[in-house]
Amino acid sequence: MGELEQSIMNTLWQAAMPLTSNEVRDRIGQQQKSTPAVTTVLTVLGRLHKKGFVIKNDSHRPHKFSATMTREEHSVQLLNDVLGSAVDKHAVLASFIGSIDPADAAKVQQMLNSKKK
Amino acid sequence: MTPYVLALLAFVLAWPVPIVLQKAKWPSRAPGAALVLWQAVGLSGGLSLVAAPLCWGLQPFGTGLLGATRELWNLWISQGAATVLLDPRWHPLGLPAITLGLLLFGHLSLMLFHTTFITFRERRRHKNYVALLAASLDGAQGKSPKHRSSTHSTLVLPVDHLLAYCLPGINQSITVVSQGLVRQLSQPQLSAVLAHESAHLTQRHDLLRLAFHAWQKAVPWLPATSVAVHEVTELTEILADRSTLVHHERQNLIAALSHTLLANKHAEDASETTTQQNHRPGARRISCLVNQPRPLSLGNILVVFASSLMLVIIPAIISIV
Numbered sequence: 001m002g003e004l005e006q007s008i009m010n011t012l013w014q015a016a017m018p019l020t021s022n023e024v025r026d027r028i029g030q031q032q033k034s035t036p037a038v039t040t041v042l043t044v045l046g047r048l049h050k051k052g053f054v055i056k057n058d059s060h061r062p063h064k065f066s067a068t069m070t071r072e073e074h075s076v077q078l079l080n081d082v083l084g085s086a087v088d089k090h091a092v093l094a095s096f097i098g099s100i101d102p103a104d105a106a107k108v109q110q111m112l113n114s115k116k117k
Numbered sequence: 118m119t120p121y122v123l124a125l126l127a128f129v130l131a132w133p134v135p136i137v138l139q140k141a142k143w144p145s146r147a148p149g150a151a152l153v154l155w156q157a158v159g160l161s162g163g164l165s166l167v168a169a170p171l172c173w174g175l176q177p178f179g180t181g182l183l184g185a186t187r188e189l190w191n192l193w194i195s196q197g198a199a200t201v202l203l204d205p206r207w208h209p210l211g212l213p214a215i216t217l218g219l220l221l222f223g224h225l226s227l228m229l230f231h232t233t234f235i236t237f238r239e240r241r242r243h244k245n246y247v248a249l250l251a252a253s254l255d256g257a258q259g260k261s262p263k264h265r266s267s268t269h270s271t272l273v274l275p276v277d278h279l280l281a282y283c284l285p286g287i288n289q290s291i292t293v294v295s296q297g298l299v300r301q302l303s304q305p306q307l308s309a310v311l312a313h314e315s316a317h318l319t320q321r322h323d324l325l326r327l328a329f330h331a332w333q334k335a336v337p338w339l340p341a342t343s344v345a346v347h348e349v350t351e352l353t354e355i356l357a358d359r360s361t362l363v364h365h366e367r368q369n370l371i372a373a374l375s376h377t378l379l380a381n382k383h384a385e386d387a388s389e390t391t392t393q394q395n396h397r398p399g400a401r402r403i404s405c406l407v408n409q410p411r412p413l414s415l416g417n418i419l420v421v422f423a424s425s426l427m428l429v430i431i432p433a434i435i436s437i438v
Contacts, residue, residue: 002248009249051245071250075276078246081239082280083381090350091232091330092239094317096281096310097377098354099347100399105378108371111407 004036004044009053013071018057018064021045119181119435120173123165126432130162135341139348145405147413148355150421152325155349157425159332161432167222168436174214177206181438228335229328236327240284247284247293250274254294269318271311273299279380281373283314285323292318298377306373309365316360322353347398354402371406 011027012019019027021042029035045065048054053074057064069077080086082093090099100108135158138144144151168182175185193201202212251272271292274280280295292314299307317323329349333342361370404410413421 006249053245053249074246074250075274078243078250078274079276079278081243081246082282083278088236088239088330090346091236091323091326092243093282093284094314094322094326094353094357096313097374097381098399098402099350100374100378100402102378102382104399104403105375105382108375108378108403108407111371111403 004040005048007032008041008044008048009067009071012054012065012067018066020062020064022062024065120169120176123169123172123432123436127162127165127169130158130165130428131336131339131341134158135344135348139344142410143413143417144348144352145355145401146410147418147421148352148359148405150413150418152349152352152356154421154425154428155345155352156325156328157428159329159345161428163225163332164429164436165432167218167225168432169218170214170221171218172436174208174211174218177208177211181436183437225332225335229331232331232334233327236330240286244284244286244291247272247274247291251293254299269315279377281310281314281377283317285318285321290318297380301376301380302373303369305366305369306376309361309370310373310377312361312365313357313370316357317353320353320356320360322357325353326350351399351401354399355405358402358406367406367409374406 007028008024011024011031015023015027021038024045025036025038025041028041045054045056049056049065053068054065055068057066081089082095086092089095138151138155138158171182175182175189178188179185189201192204208214251274254271254273268288269290269292271294274293274295276295277297278295279298279301280293281298283290283292292311294307294310298310302310326346326349329342329346333346336342358370
């Protein structure tokens with residue numbers, strides 16, 4: 001199901017305009033070997049809507065869907081979580097560099113070089 | 118005597134002990150034992166803090182919480198709540214003291230639940246972001262996807278930053294790396310990174326850290342709680358490094374760390390963000406990786422474990438009995 005979520009978001013990002021569920025399904029079908037059922041697409045769109053990634057315009061039928069933010073904005077949010085200065089960062093995710101001060105990068109490199117000799 | 122001993126213990130564990138532990142050299146030589154001791158310090162500190170005012174308030178009714186509560190319970194059953202509250206044995210500050218103890222217990226428990234809830238919610242939010250942008254590692258490396266564990270997957274983000282981190286979950290955990298990292302590191306270096314993150318997940322370091330984050334949220338004005346969070350985080354990193362070095366070369370792990378730190382340094386310089394810690398964070402971990410301190414002797418490790426046990430058992434016994 002994660003792959004279909006990605007496909008749907010990619011379709012909406014590429015289109016950069018509101019699409020109906022049928023249009024989303026057709027565009028996915030053009031790019032992939034198999035075309036998902038429109039009911040499946042609607043279910044996943046509903047899930048994406050609940051997660052806050054998709055806006056539904058139901059002012060007239062057929063309902064149209066669009067992404068709440070661009071792929072770039074999406075990336076920025078993600079990077080902010082990882083690289084930003086949020087206090088709870090270490091509680092939420094375990095980064096490889098942990099709490100090592102990036103300013104110590106040169107020091108680590110130096111130690112690595114001296115150990116090689 | 119008991120309430121004063123408990124209050125003193127709570128004070129000592131809240132202030133001087135964490136500072137001393139932070140400065141000590143031996144935790145680098147026995148990170149697992151040090152983590153056990155930190156947990157004992159946290160647990161014992163919390164228990165003593167709650168038990169001290171409770172014991173003080175209940176003193177007129179018996180020795181220890183068990184005896185006093187039984188006495189009050191019998192009184193309640195036989196003569197009703199009003200008699201209990203108006204009993205002449207109460208010290209004027211007795212009921213306020215008990216209220217304080219119960220409030221402290223409530224505050225600590227609620228903060229633990231609240232922090233757990235918020236952390237899981239933030240993780241889920243971040244996982245949703247990752248799920249939409251990332252591809253599987255095999256796909257990104259041009260390999261055909263091999264069977265992957267249903268509980269742990271590795272995903273690649275299409276960004277140039279050098280990123281490597283893991284998102285623990287109840288059923289599904291993920292390790293996240295970036296395209297930039299995959300391009301920059303050699304295969305052995307990348308494997309070392311993945312092994313490090315995998316160690317965090319299998320050893321459930323997230324749960325250890327969660328308790329201390331909650332403790333810090335509950336008592337943020339106490340410097341010791343920030344010290345504890347930092348030390349525990351660093352000790353879990355050292356443990357993950359140790360697990361990695363069982364199957365991977367030290368050079369590869371250090372090189373991967375160096376590359377990632379350098380890239381992050383450039384990112385930090387560019388964005389002008391600054392860390393707010395007073396001491397050099399990560400110094401213990403770097404020292405362990407490069408200097409390889411000799412392990413603590415078994416005898417000393419047993420002393421640490423025994424001390425940890427005593428730290429928790431003694432206040433529990435003297436307050437209850």
